[in-house]
Amino acid sequence: MDKFVVHTGMVMPLDRENVDTDAIIPKQFLKSIKRTGFGDNLFDEWRYLDHGEPGQDCATRPINPDFVLNQPRYRGASVLLARKNFGCGSSREHAPWALQQYGFRAVIAPSFADIFFNNCYKNGFLPIVLTEQQVDHLFNETLAFNGYQVTIDLEAQVVRTPDAREYAFEISGFRKYCMINGYDDIGLTLAHADKIKAFEAERLTKQPWLNHRLVG
Amino acid sequence: MITPQTLYEKLWNSHVVHLEDDGTAVLYIDRHFLNEVSSPQAFEGVRLAGRAVWRAQSAVGVSDHNVPTTGRREGISDPTSRLQVETLDENCDSNQILQFKMNDFRQGIEHVVGPEQGLSLPGMTIVCGDSHTSTHGAFGALAFGIGTSEVEHVLATQTLLQKQSKTMQIWVDGVLPTGCTAKDLVLAIIGKIGTAGGTGYAIEYAGPAIRALSMEGRMTLCNMTIEAGARAGMVAVDDTTIAYLQDLPYVPQGAAWDQALAYWRTMQSDVGARFDTVIEIDAAKVEPQVSWGTSPEMVTTIDGCVPDPRAETDPGRREAHTRALHYMGLEPNTPIKEILLDKIFIGSCTNSRIEDLRSAAGVVSRLGRKLAPNIKLALVVPGSGLVKAQAEREGLDKIFLNAGFEWRDAGCSMCMAMNADRLEPGERCASTSNRNFEGRQGAGGRTHLVSPAMAAAAAIEGHFVDIRKLS
Numbered sequence: 001m002d003k004f005v006v007h008t009g010m011v012m013p014l015d016r017e018n019v020d021t022d023a024i025i026p027k028q029f030l031k032s033i034k035r036t037g038f039g040d041n042l043f044d045e046w047r048y049l050d051h052g053e054p055g056q057d058c059a060t061r062p063i064n065p066d067f068v069l070n071q072p073r074y075r076g077a078s079v080l081l082a083r084k085n086f087g088c089g090s091s092r093e094h095a096p097w098a099l100q101q102y103g104f105r106a107v108i109a110p111s112f113a114d115i116f117f118n119n120c121y122k123n124g125f126l127p128i129v130l131t132e133q134q135v136d137h138l139f140n141e142t143l144a145f146n147g148y149q150v151t152i153d154l155e156a157q158v159v160r161t162p163d164a165r166e167y168a169f170e171i172s173g174f175r176k177y178c179m180i181n182g183y184d185d186i187g188l189t190l191a192h193a194d195k196i197k198a199f200e201a202e203r204l205t206k207q208p209w210l211n212h213r214l215v216g
Numbered sequence: 217m218i219t220p221q222t223l224y225e226k227l228w229n230s231h232v233v234h235l236e237d238d239g240t241a242v243l244y245i246d247r248h249f250l251n252e253v254s255s256p257q258a259f260e261g262v263r264l265a266g267r268a269v270w271r272a273q274s275a276v277g278v279s280d281h282n283v284p285t286t287g288r289r290e291g292i293s294d295p296t297s298r299l300q301v302e303t304l305d306e307n308c309d310s311n312q313i314l315q316f317k318m319n320d321f322r323q324g325i326e327h328v329v330g331p332e333q334g335l336s337l338p339g340m341t342i343v344c345g346d347s348h349t350s351t352h353g354a355f356g357a358l359a360f361g362i363g364t365s366e367v368e369h370v371l372a373t374q375t376l377l378q379k380q381s382k383t384m385q386i387w388v389d390g391v392l393p394t395g396c397t398a399k400d401l402v403l404a405i406i407g408k409i410g411t412a413g414g415t416g417y418a419i420e421y422a423g424p425a426i427r428a429l430s431m432e433g434r435m436t437l438c439n440m441t442i443e444a445g446a447r448a449g450m451v452a453v454d455d456t457t458i459a460y461l462q463d464l465p466y467v468p469q470g471a472a473w474d475q476a477l478a479y480w481r482t483m484q485s486d487v488g489a490r491f492d493t494v495i496e497i498d499a500a501k502v503e504p505q506v507s508w509g510t511s512p513e514m515v516t517t518i519d520g521c522v523p524d525p526r527a528e529t530d531p532g533r534r535e536a537h538t539r540a541l542h543y544m545g546l547e548p549n550t551p552i553k554e555i556l557l558d559k560i561f562i563g564s565c566t567n568s569r570i571e572d573l574r575s576a577a578g579v580v581s582r583l584g585r586k587l588a589p590n591i592k593l594a595l596v597v598p599g600s601g602l603v604k605a606q607a608e609r610e611g612l613d614k615i616f617l618n619a620g621f622e623w624r625d626a627g628c629s630m631c632m633a634m635n636a637d638r639l640e641p642g643e644r645c646a647s648t649s650n651r652n653f654e655g656r657q658g659a660g661g662r663t664h665l666v667s668p669a670m671a672a673a674a675a676i677e678g679h680f681v682d683i684r685k686l687s
């Protein structure tokens with residue numbers, strides 16, 4: 001997993017509430033058995049004027065010039081600014097994959113849906129919760145200044161703005177440790193393998209019906 | 217004196233293997249359902265890291281999202297869908313994981329197949345790479361959807377890293393009126409608390425109206441809990457739960473059953489247990505629901521009208537409502553009953569069980585007519601091969617077919633349109649599924665969420681009607 005320590009990047013505003021994971025990456029792209037190749041289809045139905053299918057050359061597709069992602073001033077943005085309940089709906093991890101593979105390293109919003117929020121951390125992609133007022137300020141600044149950038153300092157748990165504001169954000173100690181070091185959760189959990197085995201043995205003894213052999 | 221615990225706390229505490237200083241728990245997982253969409257990258261991850269599947273016996277595979285609902289014996293024509301289904305078959309075979317393959321007569325939607333096979337039991341932690349895993353909470357289990365990295369984590373460690381949720385009780389008093397179902401109840405709840413109302417919570421549904429629901433109704437309710445933002449919904453174990461479980465194929469038998477029963481009976485919140493939030497609903501006031509927008513919280517009653525965004529004071533909501541009406545092709549203040557439909561979908565992990573099909577067929581039979589001329593297609597997609605067979609034994613297929621509905625094979629179908637069943641741009645559908653997001657049932661498609669009876673009545677009349685007033 002990519003490490004996340006400090007990131008400075010341009011902000012792209014997506015001014016809609018309740019952006020769902022079907023919008024982030026439509027279902028036809030979920031047929032892939034790979035973890036990569038989703039960036040060109042991020043926000044596919046909003047981003048292109050034609051109907052997207054897997055395997056197309058997206059460079060030749062007609063783009064929707066009104067959609068924020070296609071506006072030249074946001075080319076190269078790496079911090080997505082969003083509204084409340086971002087990432088609601090389906091559990092598809094293809095949503096954070098698509099955001100990350102497009103080039104985003106972090107997403108800032110007043111609130112996130114639980115499963116999406118959890119999925120982000122597994123990929124070194126940082127979801128940051130700020131207050132509605134702070135997010136409003138960032139929207140205003142992003143619209144006012146071309147090439148508006150923020151710095152996200154995960155160690156210090158702050159978002160720094162060009163007008164010298166520092167917005168603190170929360171993250172659990174364990175998640176921060178994994179993000180900063182780029183650690184794989186599974187490796188860390190397997191350090192407790194003996195404890196898991198002991199727990200499992202006791203559980204299957206006390207509740208033997210859970211040990212019922214499943215045969216087709 | 218032992219502190220009274222909620223059902224969620226009991227489930228949580230009995231599965232914590234290890235606790236980090238910041239409250240992150242290593243949580244043991246008893247049952248892991250696998251589908252073809254969210255699992256291939258997880259199996260590949262396990263392989264690439266040189267790891268093994270920890271406990272293959274806890275896992276059950278079902279292909280459901282991509283499978284065709286017609287002509288299945290000829291295989292899957294879309295090569296990408298076929299590859300996903302074949303990949304799940306290979307991964308299950310090579311790891312000796314129980315699987316219900318596409319042409320197995322028990323195949324169907326994972327959230328229908330698991331419960332009907334007795335694979336979802338009280339007291340379990342149940343996960344799956346699908347947000348509607350909350351369905352299985354109906355059995356007094358802790359069940360929630362996970363992403364692909366977590367699927368890999370469970371395959372490799374039999375655990376997940378989780379933080380304890382806050383607890384919410386939704387207490388539903390009274391009796392649901394005739395013509396109102398668990399679907400109407402859950403849509404009304406989402407309309408009240410919003411799609412983020414349950415974020416960060418595990419929801420327990422309780423009260424007389426919940427006790428009166430069948431297991432299938434409880435599954436519908438728990439299924440759509442994710443649409444209220446909560447990952448897990450649950451209902452305590454009672455006689456209804458036990459009666460449903462008895463004699464299902466994978467449920468323990470004999471002495472093991474008696475032993476399990478004693479434990480399962482404890483799967484309820486203790487008297488005096490405290491919830492972080494309590495919400496009270498009067499079932500008697502629930503009316504048949506119809507969603508009008510592009511989020512499940514955009515819902516009203518059959519007697520209602522499409523709202524006028526100009527009347528909305530919150531700017532975010534006004535913007536969202538305006539956008540939704542534009543997408544849905546609806547004018548403000550249009551009566552719900554005047555909305556004309558193009559297609560009908562009866563199916564999905566929310567509403568494809570036998571009681572749902574009986575309810576829909578009952579309405580079709582009572583109306584005694586064929587599909588309205590404006591209905592281009594009306595699909596009935598049973599939740600599993602067993603549901604389909606049961607419906608055919610009861611003659612429900614004939615009722616649907618005689619009225620002009622199509623009677624299909626089991627799968628997710630037009631709930632999310634990963635197979636060939638979908639809406640064309642601009643088409644409007646009355647659907648018994650769970651999500652009305654933009655493009656969910658096909659790019660440009662317009663979804664109205666309703667109960668099976670409401671969908672069936674709309675198919676015959678061509679527009680929404682109040683099923684309470686059918687003669």
